[in-house]
Amino acid sequence: MATSDSPKDPVAEQIRTVLDGRWAEVRQGLRADPDFPVAVPGLELGLDEYRARTLASCHELAGSDFVLGAVPPEQGGTGDLGGSVTGLEMLGHGDLSVMIKAGVQFGLFGGAISNLGTARHHEAYLQDALQLDLPGAYAMTETGHGSDVQSLLTTATHDPDTDELVIHSPSPAARKDYIGGAARDARMAAVFAQLVVGGESHGVHCVLVPIRDEQGRAMPGVTITDCGPKMGLRGVDNGRLMFDGVRVPRQNLLNRYGDIDDDGTYTSPIESRNRRFFTMLGTLVRGRITVGAGAGAAARSALTVAVRYGLRRTQFSYPDGEHEVVILDYLGHQRTLLPRLARSYALALAQNALIARMHDLTVGESTGEDAHRELEARAAGLKAVTTWHATDTIQACREACGGAGYMSANRFADLKADTDVFTTFEGDNTILLQLVAKGMLTNYQADFADLDTSGAILFGARQLTTSVIEHTIGGSLIQRLISGASGRDGDDALRDRGGQVAFFADRESHLTESLAMRLRRAGDDESKSFSVFNDAQDHLLEAARAHMDRVVLEAFVTAVEEAPQGPGRDLLAKVCDLHVLSTVEEHRAWYLEHGRLSASQAKGVIARVNELCQELRPHADTLVDAFGIPDEWLTTEMMADLASF
């Protein structure tokens, strides 16, 4: 194991450099920073104590480089958005309550002010939010509506007599629910509500609403309750908010995309109500990116612990009766951990590419609405696949450590409980994959922003005849690899990198085109549009997964190709092979059904996964060292026990 003092494994270092990517300096700085609040709390901390501790950790982060990175220089930040999200990702190796609470305060609350507000909000609130002098909440979800944000019930009604907005929760279903910060700390909430001006509703907008006074008492008309105990993230004070005709000045409307002028008229730079809504939501993409990043980090923490345990723990003897078998020498154990390790590599590199893309699109010149839609779809898809991967991987790692894995002192209890909600918050994963499918069918054309998801999908299906795969990551490099591939048939295709990518892309194209054909066949009968869409939902989700498989693989391949020659790159290439082969193995029924693999080729894929597991086994330690998680961040009781034997 690499510790700061032990001699470094040069291969691990080479690979770590690749994984660290563009914001390597941020990562290295945080690894070496003794004040980075990454330590996990003592066991069985009381709820109040845990919440206080989490808030204190967020105060340590307040105003730091990576918090200021979230905001452009003209608003008082550094504009290093990529560094900012990378910093939050690093927090994901520690106490996830801190990561989430920091994400809510600086990313969501601060982000809403920064992205949806204008100068008056930036000047009044932004520094206070980033310095945590103004603890905030992001009040979007309601008890009755989570995924369907457009149907939120809370209203913000303009009263022309007083020039105020009246915030109101008309029913129990309108209660703001699961709101981080609401139960204990937040003094102001960014409240999403239907904006009603002159008796007319203009759809969901965001309004800053004070919810507590300086003494922490609820403001008049605001009812605050505590969500109480949750499965995990115990340090985050989730609560509920009900508003009973709460009045705030009109100026509290975050008015970048929709405003009320002095004579009480609603105006917006975006005419279409739907497009306005999606544009507002789109600015908040970094929340999803952060959740995906944190999930990936948590999965890498779990794998590091489980692989190191598997390399030390023995059980049952060799037939010679003299030596016990190291459990990672069992093929079954390798199959549990190593394909998930390979996939963690793929997802980490895809995450890096996504962060870079977000950074460039935000910081640089705007490259048009299509590019933003593509980013949003990719962020949605990567969040979905990474959070599911994390849930699955942490579970597998827990089981791989047996009874020891169940003890809280060995980290999996918190990793599992804290990350569990990632699959459904910041967008339910299934809904997010539908968003991906929408993008695939419409090629991110903004023209479809006026349709809801199912409408856009059906409309897109009518237009699409041949899907065009855009190699969004490493475009020309990927194109060159595909062109240079030796064969296109089963084993051959999988033997070289270009063939592997083409194999994934072919699955994506076929699933997309057949989906479009299937949806088109149903005709234009509007009354059937729900059943047409619904009957194909499994196909649609499969197409979205296939798309993400291809996008993720391209990120992995690009990183391997761009890495400097050497043993690090060679090992990385083998990890990429395992990722490819185990993904194909998982979907081999599809490849068989569609004549892409013969029966014997499919069996060959299984055999090749076994071989690759056994070939990578001697490098397992190097591969988790390369994640670059400092030992001090991952101390466990079970490793100390093994050392005492």
Add this chain to the structure above:
Amino acid sequence: MATSDSPKDPVAEQIRTVLDGRWAEVRQGLRADPDFPVAVPGLELGLDEYRARTLASCHELAGSDFVLGAVPPEQGGTGDLGGSVTGLEMLGHGDLSVMIKAGVQFGLFGGAISNLGTARHHEAYLQDALQLDLPGAYAMTETGHGSDVQSLLTTATHDPDTDELVIHSPSPAARKDYIGGAARDARMAAVFAQLVVGGESHGVHCVLVPIRDEQGRAMPGVTITDCGPKMGLRGVDNGRLMFDGVRVPRQNLLNRYGDIDDDGTYTSPIESRNRRFFTMLGTLVRGRITVGAGAGAAARSALTVAVRYGLRRTQFSYPDGEHEVVILDYLGHQRTLLPRLARSYALALAQNALIARMHDLTVGESTGEDAHRELEARAAGLKAVTTWHATDTIQACREACGGAGYMSANRFADLKADTDVFTTFEGDNTILLQLVAKGMLTNYQADFADLDTSGAILFGARQLTTSVIEHTIGGSLIQRLISGASGRDGDDALRDRGGQVAFFADRESHLTESLAMRLRRAGDDESKSFSVFNDAQDHLLEAARAHMDRVVLEAFVTAVEEAPQGPGRDLLAKVCDLHVLSTVEEHRAWYLEHGRLSASQAKGVIARVNELCQELRPHADTLVDAFGIPDEWLTTEMMADLASF
């Protein structure tokens, strides 16, 4: 929803009768028993308080009918073993800490005394154990050895001078670990240790060792530590035990299968050391059966909550814009919940058949060692597949309830955390599946009991040419169905029940025969035996899973066939179809690779699963009502919220 007051759904009642099975009376009695300690504790109970509460609940159970059922009449019990395990299964719908602590006290500690001890132990301790006047622990697992019980390091050495046994932990790896009851309550432990008599080791035996005095202080030489916080099962006081030359009278040896006579000589009715070991362990099969039963119960609780939520919760509107869609109307949501619901039916019925078999074998005349080995293998396999099913299903149900599913008040937090360890305790699932494979290759012949698992598997492989599928559940009925099946080819085969069973059995036979062939091909070179076994481990595990799929299906089919004609049976038959088709869908790559399904037939299976989901959707409420879990046992905050909208 069925409440005790609401009019019953007759179809749900018909199906419940089938699910309740042979011990329906026990189930009905406990459902109506207001003192049955099934209530879950208030949220955020402190650890000490929770442990005290759990002990108190066990006191309520002490001496009750189903506790006394675990012990035969000649030992002072009622001998209703089936009723006893069924009662523990019902506890599985409530607080799982109570189920596990009760299982440890009455099933494991009491069971060790009953099954491994003789009259002197029965008279001295058994009633006290069953009445909880003597809180006990079952000290098998050590920090260094869990699955490999034969390699335990703790020693029990006979001292002829004092005629005592000296219990000793020679190293940190010998520490007894994760021992339920050890941290707080247990006064005596059933300690598994290498028995050394006259300087010779006779393998693992069990000795009763007092660990605390009446005042709760650790006995001299016994060091007790607390395992501290765990992922779940917070009410169970798991602890660690170290023994430093602790002396107990020779009579404390549980001596049914191995004894030390008055002149200090070791004797045993079983000559072979290996067979003796497996016979001793075999008597403890009910622990595994109970864990599988509890896992199944927990999965049914989770499905009941998630299905009812899915039938009330709406999200997104139909294209008419007026109505919101009930989320269980989405195909994706149906696919998440309904195949798992069908599988829960299959596993519940297989569990009933297993409990009945155990009961008959224990209570009736012994029907030979083979029958016991078959029971052990089936118990091992069903525990593995049911606990994995529970982990997967509870997770899916949590996600199906979104953010609400994450709140502790909605039950999934505890269900998930409490059941998590089931996949690795009472036998790691992977090891258990290897045990199943061993039985498949050796046909449970006792001759192989002298070989360890890998040895037996290799030996069995050398003998096996054609595997013989024994239809252990509903034998002649199943045989008749298979003979009467119309076709054997893809779709046709899956259209009638006999064909479905044959389709599963064919997969099992082929996997078993090809495994045997593969292992044989490697020859007799002993030095290669580990690598031969290890290289085929994935194949071996797959064969074991296929075996369990067939065994579980036969239980389901038998229950359907034996049910009285009527709408309940018709609906049950459709659930069975979904179980069959979704299982085939999951393994369709194998069926394609082995020419059992054509590509178009495989696609047909996917389409048929979708159809069955949609056909069963209107009956979802009936199907969870039929689980017969009283509403009062499953109260959740989120259902109350939905009712308030």
